[in-house]
Amino acid sequence: MPRASPARTGLRTFGAGVKHLDLFSGIGGFALAARWVGWETVGFCEIDPYCQQVLRKHWPDVPIYDDVRELTGETVGHVDIITGGYPCQPFSVAGKRRGEADDRHLWPEFARLIRELRPRWVVGENVAGHINMGLDDVLSDLEGLGYTWEAFVIPACAVNAPHRRDRVWFVADSLGTGIRANAGAQSRTEVECPQLFQEDWQTLPDDIE
Numbered sequence: 001m002p003r004a005s006p007a008r009t010g011l012r013t014f015g016a017g018v019k020h021l022d023l024f025s026g027i028g029g030f031a032l033a034a035r036w037v038g039w040e041t042v043g044f045c046e047i048d049p050y051c052q053q054v055l056r057k058h059w060p061d062v063p064i065y066d067d068v069r070e071l072t073g074e075t076v077g078h079v080d081i082i083t084g085g086y087p088c089q090p091f092s093v094a095g096k097r098r099g100e101a102d103d104r105h106l107w108p109e110f111a112r113l114i115r116e117l118r119p120r121w122v123v124g125e126n127v128a129g130h131i132n133m134g135l136d137d138v139l140s141d142l143e144g145l146g147y148t149w150e151a152f153v154i155p156a157c158a159v160n161a162p163h164r165r166d167r168v169w170f171v172a173d174s175l176g177t178g179i180r181a182n183a184g185a186q187s188r189t190e191v192e193c194p195q196l197f198q199e200d201w202q203t204l205p206d207d208i209e
């Protein structure tokens with residue numbers, strides 16, 4: 001099966017000069033993709049010291065902000081896109097599913113930074129368990145902030161991992177253009193990855209990173 005690549009996704013048309021802020025950066029998955037398409041990652045926000053070490057090794061010149069609860073738009077400055085795989089524990093079927101009651105529910109901080117920074121684009125990622133717990137609120141918060149959005153389910157095996165592990169993604173646009181016209185990831189997945197729809201496909205708990 002062919003791998004997803006910048007050329008295949010067409011993302012190169014949205015490349016050089018784009019300023020990218022990555023929240024909940026982990027070890028920099030979004031920033032790696034950003035590098036592939038030519039975006040400039042201008043800041044990370046990650047609280048875990050080990051993840052910070054990994055980020056520092058690969059992006060030595062990019063500032064790492066520690067706790068998202070203390071980060072302000074003013075500190076970051078202008079960005080065109082914010083990405084974030086916000087913590088999944090509040091929604092994961094492998095946890096207690098306490099949703100908003102969970103201390104690790106950090107979507108409100110993500111939403112606050114969107115409000116303060118007003119990026120053109122926002123991309124979010126989370127576990128499939130978020131679809132029936134919390135995602136509606138996230139998407140309606142985005143609408144309240146003036147964004148249109150499109151949500152997708154993309155499994156890990158769509159990029160050649162040997163297991164399914166569904167993830168939900170959303171892309172939100174402050175101008176309300178272009179998303180629907182460019183959408184269709186699910187149907188494209190269906191065409192390009194027919195094995196996803198085989199019943200005996202191996203699945204793993206959705207909080208495995």
Ligand SMILES: C[S@@+](CC[C@H](N)C(=O)[O-])C[C@H]1O[C@@H](n2cnc3c(N)ncnc32)[C@H](O)[C@@H]1O
Binds near residue numbers: 051068106
């Ligand atoms: C699901 S992981 C994101 C993985 C990431 N997208 C990657 O490519 O590795 C969520 C991350 O949020 C971080 N995190 C949790 N609480 C945070 C906080 N208060 N401020 C900043 N980062 C936080 C965790 O340490 C974890 O690395």
